[in-house]
Amino acid sequence: MHQLMLVGWNDFKLIFRDSSLKVYLAMPALIFLVVFLLIPYLSQRFEGFQTFIPYILMAAGMQASVMFGFIYSMVLIHEKDIHVARVYGILPISKGMFIISRMVLPFLISCLVTVVIFQFQSFYSISIIDNILLSMLCGLLAPVLALLVTVLSKNKMEGLTWFKIINMFVMIPVAAFFVPSYEHLFGIFPTHWAFQSLSKIISMNSFVLVYIVGLLYSLVLIYLLMIRFRKVHFL
């Protein structure tokens, strides 16, 4: 446990000491400003704006995960670039535990930021339990993104390109709400299940089924990505 905490603390030091990454840590504050101040203001000012609030909340709920997924992918790619990843390959620690330990922090921080967003938004009443469950599902996007971008990229430039491409797909499942007959075709994107869960929570419907499917799907994705990560990261 001490080792895993040290790795987490080390990751924070690396992010804080990297001027190109630490600016992204301000992103949660920006999301809070948008959700807590800008959106209420716009909804009062413009008639019909309320229609878009669920979609804006969906986007806001994903932003922390996207951001921490991105930051961690950059940390991991840099680690591979400078061959430090090889050193982890010869340490007396299970590779699986090592990968999990690196993914716990982005997951937890993303969850925490998302919990705050859903708890203090002023548009819908979401119970704390539903909030935590939903935030966990949103938070799983951080490790999915971090691992996916890392296994696809050989260097930071490739990482940035892949991140931009993948980021384009994050909000695509919103389209499912406009074509309800085909909504679960969007299920290939993990964010689809979080969006569906949020939609059901705010419309007071049961979200258990879509939540479980989404949770399992995200965990399977993370597992498969971990296998690939293990094969390519430590060489």
Place this chain on the structure above:
Amino acid sequence: MIAVKDLTYSYPSSSINALDGLNFKIEKGEIFGFLGPSGAGKSTCQKVLYKILDNYSGSVQVDGKNLKDWGKSYFEIIGVGFELPNHYPKLTARENLELFAAFYPKEKLLPIPEILTIVGLENVIDDRVESFSKGMQMRLNYVRAIMHDPEILFFDEPTAGLDPMNARKIINHIKALREAGKTIFITTHNMTTADELCDRISFIVDGQIVLTDQPQKLKIQYGDDRVRVELKNGQSSEFPLSKLGVNNDFLKFIREHEVQKIHTSEATLEKVFLQVTGKSLDV
């Protein structure tokens, strides 16, 4: 300590064997070296031995146990000095070492300030690695490899990028590790390092071991059995080593002239390598 039999490995993207049926043994307390040009398979072989590469064929036994049967405890008994510096540049030397030290049993760890003294980095312990030269980073690599007092050490080009003074410090410390009973496997294309450090060396070319022996034996075996006498006036002459004491030409030559130097014509490892493999170490 290490026994390798018919070790063959090819990279997934290649149809050519990077290692092609290697056979060798390294005894406990021995410094064994792979000498060969770039791309010969030296580093690949080490990567197999420190379990970064799997899917090899053949057998590798370490301390009497199949390498594939070793779990993560294997990494407690080995130390690896990589060919290239690999540290977090934004962390200090101390932070880098403490991070990786946390994964080893505390009772085995050597005090970080003390081991930095071995390689002359004690005064920059709290400086960020990004301010280090390549040579300083290589010395930090060395410290990281030895900080948990491992029984088996792998060094890939241990003196690469080092100035002569610091290369000497590393060479002397590797010799001290041998005296302490450590088993050491070095890969290098630097024949001076190989010659000075290794108890035995193997020449490796295109993934195959061409020859294994003691450096001194090889130099004598492939050298000329002759003595070269150099005079102060710049003249020189060579005489057969056999029955030198009763060779009248030799005796007359050294009696009648002012001798500056007399030495045997033993070969350098580089010459032996060229003679045996037909390839240069600089390739």
